[in-house]
Amino acid sequence: MENQTLDLDVLIVEGLKVTPQSSVPAFILLLLIYIFIMVSNIGLVVLISTERSLHQPMYLLFCNMSINDVFGASAIIPRILSDVFIPMSQRFMSYDECALQAFCAHFHVCIAHTVLIIMAFDRYVAICNPLRYAAIMTHRMVLGLSVWAWSISFLLVGILIGLSVRLSRCRRVILNPFCDNASLFKLSCENVLINHVYGLGTAILILASSLCSVMLTYMRIAMVCLRSKNQALNSKALQTCATHLAAYAILLFSGCIIITLHRFPHLSDHRKLASILLNMVSPAMNAIIYGLQIKAVREKIIIIFKRATPGKVKARQQRQLSYISEFTTDIKHVAGKSNLVADCLSRVVIGAVQLGLDYTRMAVDHVADSGIQALKVEGVGLRLEDVVFGDVGVTLLCDVSTGLSQPVVSASWRRSARTVTPRC
Incomplete structure (x- = not known):
């Protein structure tokens, strides 16, 4: 009986299904993607933290997204990389480690949705109520909303994983590239109806909340832009909102595919591929979307690269360029007698x-x-x-x-x- 219990505490994780010939290319590709995720997201956080001109609510929320992407990718990808060259029958993982990985995977997705809800609210206030934006979206407000997003996610995911951990186990094989909640409760032979109900209920609650908040805020933003005749304002609003919508669309599409494919066992291979893409494509794309599409961030990156080129730009010119990049208006000379x-x-x-x-x-x-x-x-x-x-x-x-x-x-x-x- 003790041997059986010990065996059930050590699980076999399917991991990434690749042939021996394709294991090296798969390892190199995953490693490069992981390095890009880490360097781009950490670099974005460092840039926003060190540049005082970027200490604004929108960019501080970007830091939340980047930290969450680093956290989610680090919980999944290193373990997959370490198992690529190991035979599938020898990819062992303790049950506690599997439960922790499942918690991190769901926590990462839940935080992504809650932070995107806050970003939608931020864009709504900035465009629909610009005169009160500084008074509403203070640093204290951003900090409070960020703590709320992480706390709510921790509570919901903690209950989700707790309901699965309480079950007894009669199996020890995880038929998934990594551990998630569905993989945990599938190890049990007990009735898992409450797990299905709470899991689906939580997923519907998070998806519905994020979808409704994004739709309502952007409908209001669209109405304001249609009434406004300021083309420059509309262009800036479209740029900032498009980045947010692109990140949300990637996250929503990936999450819906995984939830749907879990209900069709014969499409398990497609579900496994989608689950890997969710934990790689979304963090990588977020860094590209927010790092390169936002004009202020892009200009700061260009200035930093210019600083690294010796002999071309003087120190005083670097300071002047850094200060000028904070402004988005056109600078025109007006003669003194006319000004x-x-x-x-x-x-x-x-x-x-x-x-x-x-x-x-x-x-x-x-x-x-x-x-x-x-x-x-x-x-x-x-x-x-x-x-x-x-x-x-x-x-x-x-x-x-x-x-x-x-x-x-x-x-x-x-x-x-x-x-x-x-x-x-």
Whole structure:
């Protein structure tokens, strides 16, 4: 009895089904994909962490996706690689290790869906309510939503795997490239109805929640873009939303295929291939989508590569290029005599701005204007003083509460002042 129990605690995992002739090409291909996943996702996290200009909610959520992809790929691919050259009958794994791998695999998929839900909300606020975006999507809010995504996933997947671990076992062969929840409860000869119900219920809940949230938010975003006539805004919204939709489509399509094929035993080989692709294609594509399609990230990567090229770009130019890359607007030169706004804002005192008004006549009207004389008496919270204004040496009543001499304009002069004063 002890030997039988010991045998059931050591499982045989089918792993990757390849012939001896194709084992080397398969190993090299999987290894290259795994290296690309690790380097690209970790590089994206390091880039966002070190560049202060990328410390924004959208990019911090990208970090969640990249960390999750590294976690999911590391839980599955190294074990498959280590078993490629081992005969199928000798690919042993302890039951505890199998349960842990199953937990990591489902945890990775669940986090991917919850983080994509948060990213959909982030895009909704940024496009549909841009004036309040900074107030709503604070760093504290992003941190709270990230903790919520990981905690909910941990709870749901923990219950899922716990229901399978509680079952007694009568088999020891995992007919799958790696361990997952379905492989665990298939080892038992007990009634697994509750496992099916909870597993399908959890999958439907996660898929329905993510699908509904993405559809509702993007329908609202589409309505806002259709009403807006700003082509630049619509183009930027389309770019950021397209990356999110592409990542979500890959994840949703792969997950639906695996869930469907699990219900058809005669399509087991197709299901195994789909399960491997889910844990390789999605993490690799996410790094490409978010790393190369987002303009800000792409420009930062280009600048970093330019920094690595000695003798071409000076240090000061590198800093300037890094700062300029934070802006997406077109920079155009406007001649000084035509740039009235900048000319007005650059003046230390308002008296230095030649407005083309007759200050002498304005001073005379100050004396005759009853409203201005009433201001001298009432004050109305202003600091009014007689100030010598401009180069003509006339005295005008000015408000000096802001530290600048701002002349009080009588009613008869307001139209003329608005006409000649730059809108600054």
